[in-house]
Amino acid sequence: xxxxxxxxxxxxxxxxxxxxxxxxxxxxxxxxxxxxxxxxxxxxxxxxxxxxxxxxxxxxxxxxxxxxxxxxxxxxxxxxxxxxxxxxxxxxxxxxxxxxxxxxxxxxxxxxxxxxxxxxxxxxxxxxxxxxxxxxxxxxxxxxxxxxxxxxxxxxxxxxxxxxxxxxxxxxxxxxxxxxxxxxxxxxxxxxxxxxxxxxxxxxxxxxxxxxxxxxxxxxxxxxxxxxxxxxxxxxxxxxxxxxxxxxxxxxxxxxxxxxxxxxxxxxxxxxxxxxxxxxxxxxxxxxxxxxxxxxxxxxxxxxxxxxxxxxxxxxxxxxxxxxxxxxxxxxxxxxxxxxxxxxxxxxxxxxxxxxxxxxxxxxxxxxxx
Numbered sequence: 001x002x003x004x005x006x007x008x009x010x011x012x013x014x015x016x017x018x019x020x021x022x023x024x025x026x027x028x029x030x031x032x033x034x035x036x037x038x039x040x041x042x043x044x045x046x047x048x049x050x051x052x053x054x055x056x057x058x059x060x061x062x063x064x065x066x067x068x069x070x071x072x073x074x075x076x077x078x079x080x081x082x083x084x085x086x087x088x089x090x091x092x093x094x095x096x097x098x099x100x101x102x103x104x105x106x107x108x109x110x111x112x113x114x115x116x117x118x119x120x121x122x123x124x125x126x127x128x129x130x131x132x133x134x135x136x137x138x139x140x141x142x143x144x145x146x147x148x149x150x151x152x153x154x155x156x157x158x159x160x161x162x163x164x165x166x167x168x169x170x171x172x173x174x175x176x177x178x179x180x181x182x183x184x185x186x187x188x189x190x191x192x193x194x195x196x197x198x199x200x201x202x203x204x205x206x207x208x209x210x211x212x213x214x215x216x217x218x219x220x221x222x223x224x225x226x227x228x229x230x231x232x233x234x235x236x237x238x239x240x241x242x243x244x245x246x247x248x249x250x251x252x253x254x255x256x257x258x259x260x261x262x263x264x265x266x267x268x269x270x271x272x273x274x275x276x277x278x279x280x281x282x283x284x285x286x287x288x289x290x291x292x293x294x295x296x297x298x299x300x301x302x303x304x305x306x307x308x309x310x311x312x313x314x315x316x317x318x319x320x321x322x323x324x325x326x327x328x329x330x331x332x333x334x335x336x337x338x339x340x341x342x343x344x345x346x347x348x349x350x351x352x353x354x355x356x357x358x359x360x361x362x363x364x365x366x367x368x369x370x
Contacts, residue, residue, distance in 0.1 A: 002367065003033045005087040007098050010062070011036075011043030013235065013260050014204060015172075015285030016117045018045055020093050023173040025050040026360045032367065037083065039097060040066075044260065058082050070097060071131050075104030075139060089370055091115055092143075096129040103139035111370045114143040114165075117282040119153050119303035123160045137161060145370055149283035150304035168366060172285055173359040176351075179292050183265035190231070190256060192270055197228045197334050199273040202264060202286040205236030213277040215242060217327045219251050226334055228254065231267060235260040268293045272340065273333060277326060278302050291315070291351035296343035298329050308350070315350040316343055 006024060011017050024034045029052050036049065041057025049055050059066075070078060078101045083090070091113040092102040099114050120126050127136035140146070145166040148154035154169055192198055203209045214230060221228040232242075232255065239257065246252040258267060268274065274290035276299035283304035290297050291308070297316035299305050309316035317333065319325040333340050 001031060001033050002088045004367065005083070005090045006034065006036045006093050007090060007102050008038050008093040009096060009098055010038050010040040011045040013044050016094050017043060019172040019285055021045050021048045022175045022356065023360065023363060024053050026173065026356055028364060067097065067129060075100050076106060079104035079106070086110065089113060089367060100130055100139055103142040112143045113145045113147060113370065114140060115147045116153055116157055117149050119156045119280055119282055121156055121160065126161050150307050152303040152307065153282050156303065170362055170366060171354065171359055172283055172288060173356060173363065174285065174288050174292060174354055176292050176355045179265050179289060182263045183269045183293055185263055185266040187266050190267065195227055197226065198231060198271045199228065199275055199330065200231040200233060200268060200271045201275055201277060202233040204234055205238040205242060208279050210277045210279050211238065211242055213323045213326065214275060215245055215255065216323060217330060218255055219249050220327055221331065222251055222254055224331070228334065230255045231271060232257045233261055233264045233267060265293055268295055271295055273298055273330065275330065276300060288354050291347045292354060294344060294348040294351060296333065296340055296347055298333060300326055315346045
């Protein structure tokens with residue numbers, strides 16, 4: 001049995017954290033003995049770990065200036081303090097502090113894996129959690145394998161930080177069986193009005209997700225006479241500011257903030273369209289889940305979307321990463337029911353490629369060969 005550690009910053013409500021839960025819960029327990037360690041505890045996704053997964057958090061919660069304080073110590077010192085057991089494989093899941101700490105592993109027999117989720121276009125972006133650019137390059141070159149969630153992520157990272165380890169692309173694990181079951185659950189806190197076009201955005205309410213773009217697009221749709229309603233699924237530091245904007249611009253009756261939802265899929269089934277307005281992505285978990293649910297996807301051109309939807313809009317609509325292009329695409333889909341139905345069928349077709357069986361099998365094969 002292979003003893004594997006997945007080491008992550010925290011198990012908060014982000015897409016990568018959710019994907020990790022889906023993955024470790026479904027790895028074959030007769031082949032892999034899995035431990036998850038987070039630097040900080042208290043994340044909403046902790047509760048979804050299966051009982052057979054060993055888990056603990058180093059600190060109960062995030063504390064101020066933690067990144068600065070950790071940089072006072074070397075990766076080797078941090079690893080010695082935080083990770084007591086020996087593992088066959090240690091995986092830094094998500095870039096940043098976790099990668100710095102895992103790179104300090106002193107055991108020569110242990111295989112080190114860095115799992116990259118974000119698209120980083122400069123060595124400065126990559127080096128932020130490290131003491132220096134030199135340290136970041138040294139740390140990443142200690143990994144035997146680099147895993148990326150998309151070809152675009154791999155290309156961007158490798159362009160600015162060439163590493164000598166094995167380079168692998170493994171797509172995110174989404175619990176397709178759970179999604180297909182959960183989407184059938186009834187909802188009591190939201191209802192669709194007759195002839196209303198419902199579209200949704202999902203994710204943390206943080207600047208990079210650019211939810212403010214969606215609000216401005218919704219305002220334009222309403223002013224153009226469209227019977228549209230926008231659902232926002234997710235929570236975060238920008239929530240109050242975004243809600244206030246809706247009130248100031250008098251569109252609060254056509255925008256619903258549902259907050260973080262344990263089961264977002266039952267709401268997604270009520271939507272005519274899923275939209276991604278992000279400034280940057282790695283490989284969108286929410287967009288993949290939308291395909292599994294079977295709703296059309298319209299997105300700005302961010303990392304991973306062409307792999308997901310095709311270079312020629314085969315499985316969904318990809319537009320330039322600007323607000324006007326996104327608005328025009330959404331309005332066009334509202335006005336063209338045949339096109340919308342076409343992409344609904346294409347979503348169902350593409351969603352079948354991301355079953356949990358396929359993605360977990362790919363990871364298991366990789367872990368056996370590391």
